[in-house]
Amino acid sequence: xxxxxxxxxxxxxxxxxxxxxxxxxxxxxxxxxxxxxxxxxxxxxxxxxxxxxxxxxxxxxxxxxxxxxxxxxxxxxxxxxxxxxxxxxxxxxxxxxxxxxxxxxxxxxxxxxxxxxxxxxxxxxxxxxxxxxxxxxxxxxxxxxxxxxx
Numbered sequence: 001x002x003x004x005x006x007x008x009x010x011x012x013x014x015x016x017x018x019x020x021x022x023x024x025x026x027x028x029x030x031x032x033x034x035x036x037x038x039x040x041x042x043x044x045x046x047x048x049x050x051x052x053x054x055x056x057x058x059x060x061x062x063x064x065x066x067x068x069x070x071x072x073x074x075x076x077x078x079x080x081x082x083x084x085x086x087x088x089x090x091x092x093x094x095x096x097x098x099x100x101x102x103x104x105x106x107x108x109x110x111x112x113x114x115x116x117x118x119x120x121x122x123x124x125x126x127x128x129x130x131x132x133x134x135x136x137x138x139x140x141x142x143x144x145x146x147x148x149x150x
Contacts, residue, residue: 004080007063009056011087019100023080028102030109034117036097038090042140046133051089052096055125059085062124066116074115076108083116085126096128 006022016033023031038050063083071077082100090096099116103109120126131137 005067005082007060007067007081007083009054009059009085009087014084014086014095014098016095016098016100019082019084019098022082023100023102025080025102027078027104028080029104030106031100031102032109032113034097034099034113035095036117038092038094038096040092042130045130047092047130048133049089049091049131050096051129051131051137052085052087053127053129054085054087056087058125063120066119066123069119070112070115074108074111076103076112079103079108079112081112081116083120085120085124089131 004022014035016035019033020031038047040047067081067083070079070081080100080102082098085097086095097117097120099113099120101109101112101116103112127139129137129139
């Protein structure tokens, strides 16, 4: 039963190559790389960058909790997981989060990657402030793409 992970918040540019190197193994048949990047539009406003802030200790704790739930909730025991989130100002196109997973089979890898990003969006104390062309900025409310049913 293989279990590997790296979980962190970084105030530097994130790199897919570090994630790829970390999860690379002939023990796995499937790898998924998810990267979130800063886009130029949101809610009909022209975005020029985003500042991410976080409560680092609580973010790491939430990432650890999400990782520790995987065996029980998803029944994926053999895996390698890499999660990094950026902190500070990011320009358009820069990477804000990297989630890289490796599993024995592709279905497990897709399920695992999606589970991790959705749980991070719901549970991790990470805030983002969008900066706009008109020199205005705004802290955004969290918006997970999966909504709980009543």
